[in-house]
Structures are given as C-alpha cells and as structure tokens.
Amino acid sequence: xxLHSLPMAGNTHKFQAPKGTRDFYxxxxxxxxxxxxxxxxxxxxxxxxxxxxxxxEHLELYTAKxxxxxxxxxxxxxxxxxxxxxxxxxxxxxxxxxxxxxxxxTLPKPVKWFCIPNFFRAERPxxxxxxxxxxxxxxxxxxxxxxxxxxxxxxxxxxxxKFGFTPDQVKVKISHRDVVRDLLMHLGIKEQDLQxxxxxxxxxxxxxxxxxxxxxxxxxxxIDRIYDIKRLSGAPFEIGEEYQIAEYFExxxxxxxxxxxxxxxxxxxxxxxPWCHYNFxxxxxxxxxxxxxxxxxxxxxxxxxxxxxxxKLVELVGGPLTPAVGIAMGDVVLRLILEDRGLxxxxxxxxxxxxxxxxxxxxxxxxxxxxxxxxxxxxxxHARHSYRATKNVGKLLGEAGKVRARFAVxxxxxxxxxxxxxxxLESGDQREVKVELLVQTLKDALGK
Amino acid sequence: xxLHSLPMAGNTHKFQAPKGTRDFYxxxxxxxxxxxxxxxxxxxxxxxxxxxxxxxEHLELYTAKxxxxxxxxxxxxxxxxxxxxxxxxxxxxxxxxxxxxxxxxTLPKPVKWFCIPNFFRAERPxxxxxxxxxxxxxxxxxxxxxxxxxxxxxxxxxxxxKFGFTPDQVKVKISHRDVVRDLLMHLGIKEQDLQxxxxxxxxxxxxxxxxxxxxxxxxxxxIDRIYDIKRLSGAPFEIGEEYQIAEYFExxxxxxxxxxxxxxxxxxxxxxxPWCHYNFxxxxxxxxxxxxxxxxxxxxxxxxxxxxxxxKLVELVGGPLTPAVGIAMGDVVLRLILEDRGLxxxxxxxxxxxxxxxxxxxxxxxxxxxxxxxxxxxxxxHARHSYRATKNVGKLLGEAGKVRARFAVxxxxxxxxxxxxxxxLESGDQREVKVELLVQTLKDALGK
Numbered sequence: 001x002x003l004h005s006l007p008m009a010g011n012t013h014k015f016q017a018p019k020g021t022r023d024f025y026x027x028x029x030x031x032x033x034x035x036x037x038x039x040x041x042x043x044x045x046x047x048x049x050x051x052x053x054x055x056x057e058h059l060e061l062y063t064a065k066x067x068x069x070x071x072x073x074x075x076x077x078x079x080x081x082x083x084x085x086x087x088x089x090x091x092x093x094x095x096x097x098x099x100x101x102x103x104x105x106t107l108p109k110p111v112k113w114f115c116i117p118n119f120f121r122a123e124r125p126x127x128x129x130x131x132x133x134x135x136x137x138x139x140x141x142x143x144x145x146x147x148x149x150x151x152x153x154x155x156x157x158x159x160x161x162k163f164g165f166t167p168d169q170v171k172v173k174i175s176h177r178d179v180v181r182d183l184l185m186h187l188g189i190k191e192q193d194l195q196x197x198x199x200x201x202x203x204x205x206x207x208x209x210x211x212x213x214x215x216x217x218x219x220x221x222x223i224d225r226i227y228d229i230k231r232l233s234g235a236p237f238e239i240g241e242e243y244q245i246a247e248y249f250e251x252x253x254x255x256x257x258x259x260x261x262x263x264x265x266x267x268x269x270x271x272x273x274p275w276c277h278y279n280f281x282x283x284x285x286x287x288x289x290x291x292x293x294x295x296x297x298x299x300x301x302x303x304x305x306x307x308x309x310x311x312k313l314v315e316l317v318g319g320p321l322t323p324a325v326g327i328a329m330g331d332v333v334l335r336l337i338l339e340d341r342g343l344x345x346x347x348x349x350x351x352x353x354x355x356x357x358x359x360x361x362x363x364x365x366x367x368x369x370x371x372x373x374x375x376x377x378x379x380x381x382h383a384r385h386s387y388r389a390t391k392n393v394g395k396l397l398g399e400a401g402k403v404r405a406r407f408a409v410x411x412x413x414x415x416x417x418x419x420x421x422x423x424x425l426e427s428g429d430q431r432e433v434k435v436e437l438l439v440q441t442l443k444d445a446l447g448k
Numbered sequence: 449x450x451l452h453s454l455p456m457a458g459n460t461h462k463f464q465a466p467k468g469t470r471d472f473y474x475x476x477x478x479x480x481x482x483x484x485x486x487x488x489x490x491x492x493x494x495x496x497x498x499x500x501x502x503x504x505e506h507l508e509l510y511t512a513k514x515x516x517x518x519x520x521x522x523x524x525x526x527x528x529x530x531x532x533x534x535x536x537x538x539x540x541x542x543x544x545x546x547x548x549x550x551x552x553x554t555l556p557k558p559v560k561w562f563c564i565p566n567f568f569r570a571e572r573p574x575x576x577x578x579x580x581x582x583x584x585x586x587x588x589x590x591x592x593x594x595x596x597x598x599x600x601x602x603x604x605x606x607x608x609x610k611f612g613f614t615p616d617q618v619k620v621k622i623s624h625r626d627v628v629r630d631l632l633m634h635l636g637i638k639e640q641d642l643q644x645x646x647x648x649x650x651x652x653x654x655x656x657x658x659x660x661x662x663x664x665x666x667x668x669x670x671i672d673r674i675y676d677i678k679r680l681s682g683a684p685f686e687i688g689e690e691y692q693i694a695e696y697f698e699x700x701x702x703x704x705x706x707x708x709x710x711x712x713x714x715x716x717x718x719x720x721x722p723w724c725h726y727n728f729x730x731x732x733x734x735x736x737x738x739x740x741x742x743x744x745x746x747x748x749x750x751x752x753x754x755x756x757x758x759x760k761l762v763e764l765v766g767g768p769l770t771p772a773v774g775i776a777m778g779d780v781v782l783r784l785i786l787e788d789r790g791l792x793x794x795x796x797x798x799x800x801x802x803x804x805x806x807x808x809x810x811x812x813x814x815x816x817x818x819x820x821x822x823x824x825x826x827x828x829x830h831a832r833h834s835y836r837a838t839k840n841v842g843k844l845l846g847e848a849g850k851v852r853a854r855f856a857v858x859x860x861x862x863x864x865x866x867x868x869x870x871x872x873l874e875s876g877d878q879r880e881v882k883v884e885l886l887v888q889t890l891k892d893a894l895g896k
Contacts, residue, residue: 014766015509015546018534021502023547026561029498044800045825047832050477054469054580055503055536055566056523061463075504075534077525079570086466086523088503098463099471110835113474118503122527132502143835147818158825269815270822318462352492367717370595374718377493377606384495387558387591 020131030350032134035331035338036116038162039136043114046155048138051113053095059085061094064316065288075122075131088120092137093288093313093326100141101319109142112151119330128302128333139326141314146259148325149292149309150266156296156305156327157275163334164343170304172272173236173279174263174294177308179256180232180280183245186252187228193219201233202283205301236277239264245278263292288313292325298337305329348404355381355446357400357425360411361393369411372420372435379439380448401425407442468579478798480582483779484564486610487584491562494603496586499561501543507533509542512764513736523570523579536568540585541736541761541774548589549767557590560599567778576750576781587774589762594707596773597740597757598714604744604753604775605723611782612791618752620720621684621727622711622742625756627704628680628728631693634700635676641667649681650731653749684725687712693726711740736761740773746785753777796852803829803894805848805873808859809841817859820868820883827887828896849873855890 017023024032040050056077062070076087089095092115100107115137125131138155140148153172160170180201181194189197200215216226228249237245242260246252260278267276276294284293284306293308307327314322338344356376360369369385376383384403386396393410400408410421414432422441423430433441442448465471472480488498504525510518524535537543540563548555563585573579586603588596601620608618628649629642637645648655648663664674676697685693690708694700708726715724724742732741732754741756755775762770786792804824808817817833824831832851834844841858848856858869862880870889871878881889890896 014550015506015512016550017502017546018504018506018532021504023502023543023550024500025547025551026497026499029500032500033498041828042825045828045830047802047830049474049799050481051474052472052477052480054465054471055568056466056469056580058463058466064463072528075525075527077523079523080520082570084466095471098465099473102462102464102471103473120503122530132504154822154825161826265815266818269818271819271826351497354495367713370714370717371719374602377490377602378609378719380489380493382493382495 018131020125022130022132026351027347030352031335031344031347032331034350035334036134036136039114039116039159039329042158042162043136043138043155046112046138046151046158048112048114048155051096051099051115052117053089053092053099053115055118056086056088057095057098059087061098061317062087062090065094065097065313073121073123075120089117090119090121092117092119092135092328093139093310094317096137096139096141096326097313097317097319097324100322100324101314101317104314104319104322107142110140110148111142112138112140114138114155128336130332134331136329136331137326139324141324142322143325144311144323146263146292147266148323149263150270150272152307152325152327153267153276153294154270154272156307156329157272159329160275160296160304163338165298165341167274169341170275170296170298172276172294172296173282174239174276174292175278175280175282176256176260176263176292177289178291179260180283182253182256183232183249183280184229186249187232188221188225189219189229197229198283201229201281204233204281233281236279239267239273239276239278242278284308288316294327296329302333302337304334304337351404352382354384354400354403354405355448356383356407356409356442357396357403357405358383358385358409358411359393359396359400360385361391362411362413362415363391365411365415368415372409372411372438376439376442379443381439381442381446397423397425406446409438466579468573470578470580474799475795478800479783479792479795480779482798483782484582484584487562487564487607487777490606490610491584491586491603494560494586494599494606496560496562496603499544499547499563500565501537501540501547501563503566504534504536505543505546507535509546509765510535510538513542513545513761521570523568537565538567538569540565540567540583540776541587541758542765544585544587544589544774545761545765545767545772548770548772549762549765552762552767552770555590558588558596559590560586560588562586562603576784578780582779584777584779585774587772589772590770591773592759592771594711594740595714596771597711598718598720600755600773600775601715601724601742602718602720604755604777605720607777608723608744608752611786613746613789615722617789618723618744618746620724620742620744621730622687622724622740623726623728623730624704624708624711624740625737626739627708628731630701630704631680631697631728632677634697635680636669636673637667637677645677646731649677649729652681652729681729684727687715687721687724687726690726732756736764742775744777750781750785752782752785799852800830802832802848802851802853803896804831804855804857804890805844805851805853806831806833806857806859807841807844807848808833809839810859810861810863811839813859813863816863820857820859820886824887824890827891829887829890829894845871845873854894857886 059076074087078085118134120132184197213226242257242264246257282295288310289308290311291309295303296305298304309325311323358373373383373385386399408423418435419432422433507524522535526533566582568580632645661674690705690712694705730743736758737756738759739757743751744753746752757773759771806821821831821833834847856871866883867880869878870881
C-alpha cells in the first residue's frame with residue numbers, strides 16, 4: 001500500500017452498524033452515562049465494589065453452565081490458527097463465578113461485587129432486545145443468609161428509587177424455589193411432575209386460563225387442587241404476612257414459611273415492604289437458581305431486572321462450594337420504561353455543561369482567545385469557544401446559551417487594560433475582571 | 449435440564465480468562481476507572497463530547513480501510529446461520545468515520561468527539577500488548593486548520609499533565625507527511641523511492657547505523673545527502689524555530705515550512721512549546737494519515753500515544769470529503785509507565801472511600817443496625833458495616849479504618865435514648881448524636 005493513496009476500490013457505499021447494535025452519538029451517550037452513574041453510585045453506597053472481566057470467554061465456560069444448547073445464542077469464534085473457541089459474553093455470572101473461584105482462597109467472605117459491562121446475544125433484535133446491550137450486575141458471594149438476599153434486593157430498590165420510580169410503578173416480585181416446591185408437593189404434585197408444573201406456572205400469563213387448568217388436570221389434580229395452584233401462582237402475598245400462606249395452604253411444611261419469614265423480617269428492617277411482595281408465579285427459567293428468586297416488574301408486566309440465589313455455580317466452575325445471590329438489570333428495557341414514565345429529561349440535559357464560553361469580539365486578538373481558553377482548561381475548567389467566523393457578540397452569546405454554558409467571557413477593548421467582561425449566563429449580570437484573576441474568580445463562582 | 453440439578457458432568461477443572469485478557473478485581477478496576485476519569489475529565493474540559501459505537505463491526509469496514517491483510521490481526525466471526533462477517537473492533541477510527549459519514553448532513557462543523565472503548569487484536573500477547581485493551585480516542589472532524597491539529601495535541605498534553613507527567617518525562621514528537629516528502633525530494637529521493645525511504649526512517653531506531661546508511665546509498669544518494677537525511681530523521685527541531693529547518697536544508701520548498709510555522713504558532717498560543725518538538729523520524733505506519741502526524745514518547749522511547757490527520761477516511765466509508773485529526777492512547781503501556789514513574793499511588797487509594805462504617809456493640813439490636821445502614825444509604829451516603837460476628841468495638845473500628853471509612857457510627861447503650869456515638873476516624877473525635885439527626889450531621893461534616 002502506498003503512503004499517499006488510500007485503498008479506494010470504488011468502495012464508497014455507506015457502511016452501517018451491525019443489526020441489533022447501537023451508535024451512541026453524544027446525546028445518547030450522555031443518557032447511557034447517566035444510567036451507568038446511577039447504577040454505580042447506588043452500588044457503591046451499598047458497599048459493593050466494581051469489577052470487570054474479559055469481553056469474551058472460553059466457550060466452554062458457558063456450555064459448562066448452560067449446556068450445549070446455549071451455543072446457538074452466542075457469538076462464538078476462534079483466532080485464525082488458534083485452537084481455543086471463544087464466545088462474546090452473553091451474561092456476567094459465569095465470569096463472576098470463575099473470578100471468585102480462582103481467587104477464593106484470598107478473598108474475604110462475603111465479597112460484594114458489581115459491574116456494568118456490555119453483553120452479546122445472537123438473537124433476532126426486537127423492541128427491548130438487542131444484540132449488544134449494557135447490564136448492571138450486583139452479587140454477594142460467600143453469604144448464605146437471607147440478609148444477603150435482602151441486601152441484593154435493597155440495592156436494586158435503591159437503584160429504582162434513584163431513577164425516580166415509586167412503589168406504585170415497579171414491584172420486586174419474590175419467590176423461593178424450595179417453598180414453591182414444598183407447596184406444590186403438599187398440594188399433590190408428584191416429584192416427577194414438578195418440572196412440568198414449574199414451567200406451567202412460568203408461562204401462566206401467556207396461556208389461556210382453560211389451557212392452564214387442563215394441563216394441571218392432566219397431572220391428576222382435582223378441581224380443588226387446581227384452584228389452590230391457581231391461587232398460589234396468582235395473587236401476591238404481602239411481606240410480613242407470611243403466616244397467611246400457612247393459613248391458606250393448611251398443613252404446608254413449616255420450614256419454608258419460616259425461611260420466608262426470615263427474609264421478610266430482613267426486608268422490613270430495610271424499609272423495603274412497600275416495594276416488594278411474594279409472587280409464586282416467579283420461576284425464572286435459569287436452571288441454576290437454588291433458593292430465593294426475584295424479578296422487578298414494571299406496570300405493563302415488563303421485566304426490568306431479575307435475580308436470585310445460585311449456591312452451586314462457583315463449585316461448578318472449579319471453586320469451593322460457595323453460596324451466592326445476585327441481580328441483573330439491562331439498559332434497553334430500563335430506558336424504554338424511564339422514557340414511558342417521563343423519568344428521563346430532555347436528552348440535552350445529560351450533556352456535560354460548560355463552565356465558561358469564551359468570546360472574542362476583536363478583529364484580531366493576537367491569539368489571546370486561544371491562550372485564555374488553554375489556561376482555563378489547564379486549570380480544570382470546562383471551557384469552550386465558537387468555531388464560527390462571526391464576531392457578533394449577540395450571536396456568540398446565543399451559541400453559549402445553546403450549549404448551556406454557565407458563564408461567558410468576552411474579549412473586547414478592555415483587553416488593552418488586561419481585563420475581560422465576565423457574564424453570568426443565568427442571572428445576566430456582567431462585570432469586568434482582570435485576566436490574571438479570571439480563573440480564581442470563575443472557580444469561586446462555580447464552587448470548584 | 450432439571451430445575452434442581454446442575455449440568456455437572458464432572459467438569460470441575462478451573463476455568464481461566466482467555467490469554468491476553470484481564471480480570472479486573474476491585475483494586476485493578478479502581479485504577480482503570482481512575483485512568484478513564486482522567487481521560488474523560490480532560491476531554492470534556494477541552495470541549496470534546498463522548499460517543500461510542502458497537503463492540504463489533506462488519507468485517508468489510510476494516511478491510512475497506514486497511515486492506516485484506518488486516519483480517520489475520522482481527523477476531524472475526526459470523527452468527528450461526530447468518531450471512532454477514534463481523535470483527536471485534538481493533539481500533540476506533542473506522543467506526544468514527546462511519547458514524548460521522550452517516551450523520552454528516554445534520555452534524556455541526558467541526559465535531560469534537562472522544563471515546564474510551566475496549567479494542568481487540570488477535571496478536572500474540574506480550575508486555576505492553578494485550579488481546580483486549582482500553583484506549584482513549586479524541587478527534588476533531590470537519591476542520592482542516594492547523595488549529596485543530598493543535599487542539600488535539602493540547603488535549604493530549606492536558607491528559608499527560610493531569611496524570612502528573614512533566615515535559616522532561618514525555619514529549620509529543622511532531623512530523624508532517626507533506627513536509628517530509630518535500631524535504632526528501634529536495635534531498636534527491638525520487639518519487640518512486642519515497643515509500644522505501646519512509647519505511648527506513650520509521651525503522652531507524654531499530655536498525656544499525658551502517659545498515660541505514662547502506663540502504664540510503666542503494667537509492668543512489670551521495671554521502672552528503674545521506675548525512676542530510678540522517679540529520680532530518682535524527683535531532684529534533686524546536687517549536688517556533690521552524691526557520692532553522694529552512695536554513696539547514698537550503699532551498700527546501702517554502703510552503704512546507706510555512707505550514708509548520710502555522711502549527712507552531714498555534715501550539716505556542718496554547719503554551720505547549722515545552723511539551724512538543726518536531727521530529728521527522730515519526731512516520732506512523734498507518735497508510736491513511738495525510739498531514740500532521742505525532743507520537744507521544746516517554747523516556748525509554750516507549751510510545752504512549754499517537755495520532756495525526758486523516759483527511760480522506762470519512763469519504764472512504766461513504767461520507768462527504770471531510771478533514772479530520774485525532775489521537776489515541778491505550779491503557780496498557782500508559783499504566784506501565786505511570787507505575788515506573790511512581791505516578792500511581794497505592795492501588796487501594798483508588799477504591800471508593802466509605803462515608804461511614806456502622807458498628808453495633810449490642811448483643812441484639814433488634815435490626816436497628818440494618819435499619820440505620822439502609823437509611824444512610826437511601827440518603828445517598830456510602831455506608832458499610834462488618835460481616836463478622838464479633839461485637840468487639842476495637843476490632844470493628846480496625847475494620848472501618850482498613851477500608852478508610854471517614855466516620856464510624858457506634859450503636860451502644862445510648863440507643864435506648866435514641867442516640868448513637870459518631871466518631872471522626874481522621875481526628876479521633878467522638879460525640880453523641882441523636883439518631884434522627886445523624887444523616888444531616890454526617891452530610892454537613894462531609895460537605896454533601
């Protein structure tokens with residue numbers, strides 16, 4: 001290839017972003033950074049520490065967890081001439097478990113980790129589902145108490161509250177694998193039919209009532225029992241009123257109710273009662289959940305986030321037997337719901353706001369504007385200037401206002417005396433300031 | 449797959465991160481976030497706006513820019529059953545050009561964009577070179593003036609300065625494709641030998657002196673001319689002393705020197721003279737550079753960053769003819785040099801510092817500690833507590849100190865009167881505070 005010619009090859013068709021991926025121009029990027037900052041700030045306030053792993057992993061890390069069926073949902077590849085298969089990460093938990101497993105000896109118990117990586121799924125893009133998306137994960141590893149479950153729910157509610165949601169708009173629906181299994185067996189479901197029943201309950205909202213009833217009937221259940229299971233998977237129970245479950249399903253094993261009562265007590269201590277209720281229709285398809293499972297549902301039954309306890313995964317990837325519980329919230333559905341709810345302001349509001357916009361009204365300032373802008377930036381201020389040729393101060397102030405600059409500095413005749421005009425773009429006040437005092441004056445006014 | 453058993457398959461060998469990638473545990477992640485925050489803050493202060501693109505692109509975007517030879521350096525793949533070839537991004541410029549090209553009609557001129565994405569190269573990992581790394585990019589698109597070149601150099605120096613580098617430690621070495629070509633032709637290099645000569649100059653530091661001379665001799669140059677080219681590609685020229693180049697290479701075309709003079713003047717206006725000099729041995733292999741090129745070199749001749757003007761790329765990917773100039777700085781070499789220079793503190797210093805660590809000295813606080821911690825977090829404070837069973841206040845204060853908490857709150861007998869002890873962990877001062885005043889007292893003390 002020559003240094004001075006480019007490989008043109010008449011190849012001037014427009015390239016596009018791959019299907020299901022996004023270009024983030026500044027306003028969209030600013031909103032993404034806002035969402036990430038809420039995730040990050042609330043996670044840190046709750047004592048979680050940030051981690052990250054590689055964007056791709058050995059393919060077998062995913063098949064070990066999810067079986068070979070997962071491969072068709074992954075973007076997988078191999079380096080030219082290499083012998084290992086890799087896949088773009090479709091979720092974080094396998095990486096998390098791998099990282100914990102390989103450092104388990106030296107890590108404290110528990111660790112509380114969060115991350116905000118991007119993930120990839122080779123599925124057909126649709127509203128709310130993309131091929132590349134961002135997702136917040138928060139996990140507590142090494143604590144098997146209901147307190148850890150409650151902490152994960154607490155940080156989730158903290159995030160929802162920070163975004164501006166109220167308990168009327170979103171609910172954390174909580175279930176427990178063991179409790180539901182006990183209840184189902186108590187209601188006459190045989191061990192070998194448990195899996196089918198879980199799947200039925202999981203799909204309950206998507207199939208007609210009569211089909212749901214008929215399917216349960218085929219498992220040999222009486223009308224009364226079918227009604228009980230509809231009750232179980234239907235109306236929610238309140239946190240703190242676990243006794244109602246025991247009353248309703250007379251004779252159900254005490255241990256499950258007690259386990260819920262402990263979780264309920266932890267949730268109430270943290271003031272989470274208004275945000276949560278039990279809903280035993282929450283199954284969550286993932287096979288690896290072992291205890292508490294929960295899902296954040298917004299009005300309109302859209303799932304915003306989900307998680308639960310997975311006490312066997314760290315062992316599965318080669319670490320010691322280690323209890324773990326976590327939550328994941330993606331950016332795509334979240335953003336749609338924030339928009340629907342009016343919880344996102346005008347996109348431009350998220351763009352960083354300039355501290356100062358420097359305007360030269362002089363025909364030739366001898367490089368003074370560039371020097372001043374450079375000095376302001378070097379002192380840590382966000383300083384801009386116009387790239388237009390105009391010297392019309394009114395127009396340039398208009399540009400400063402459009403990018404929401406806090407102050408304008410105008411270089412005019414006063415520059416001969418070593419002074420500039422400083423205009424507060426909120427109050428409109430304007431005064432003269434010596435150039436050598438400008439940085440300190442601005443920093444004081446901005447509280448920087 | 450059953451809900452209650454996991455796909456064990458005896459598969460309990462330890463999984464590892466793919467070769468050339470990194471696991472970021474909390475301390476390493478905190479340092480990464482520090483590096484990113486410097487890149488981001490300085491970019492914003494200089495008026496750049498953040499963007500991002502997809503992690504993978506159509507493979508042909510990269511072959512269009514770099515030719516088919518690039519493929520072996522990429523991680524490329526195809527979705528199962530899909531018909532498009534993709535590649536993990538090895539650099540940002542093709543995405544940037546694509547994004548600009550597809551929105552060129554609606555974008556202002558110039559746009560100043562920065563990004564901090566991860567990139568992937570399928571090469572053999574070695575010190576300073578990984579298969580996945582992070583890289584800051586800053587570009588000005590739509591401005592062909594030397595002022596834009598100077599602004600890109602200014603934001604680069606701003607970043608270096610913010611990291612704590614001094615001009616003794618790093619230098620921006622600047623060259624210009626056209627000027628060097630003019631000089632070489634003036635010195636007797638024939639048009640058809642320009643490419644070879646550029647390549648020789650690029651490799652000058654890596655080959656013995658006599659080999660360099662012999663290769664130039666083979667191009668038919670006299671001893672004097674070989675000496676001139678050694679001078680040209682050797683000692684630097686100072687910014688603002690462009691006339692020396694003209695004096696040294698008598699008869700060289702004026703236009704090139706004038707072009708450097710304009711750039712030099714822009715750099716001096718911005719106070720960048722101590723950080724920069726001309727060094728015509730900087731070629732930068734990438735074929736697409738069209739004017740100014742520059743490289744940030746740390747002592748020991750390690751390249752920390754590099755960039756230049758690429759006025760034809762936007763057109764190449766289907767947009768209008770658009771001038772552009774940019775810089776890229778990776779995280780891997782940067783971090784090594786920051787460490788070598790002692791410019792990184794103890795890793796733990798980068799971890800977020802808790803505002804308050806809550807300690808319960810009571811045998812049974814009836815959930816009061818959890819409630820208090822939850823309230824503190826809800827009010828936006830970073831609050832932690834111990835996960836250990838001990839009630840030994842001394843030990844727990846030790847834990848609070850270890851995570852560098854700013855304050856400790858101790859729940860003791862005073863809780864009966866609705867009060868707790870608040871201890872300033874920097875001064876050691878301790879006082880009693882009513883529980884209902886705790887949040888405000890802490891916020892005032894922390895200036896939040």
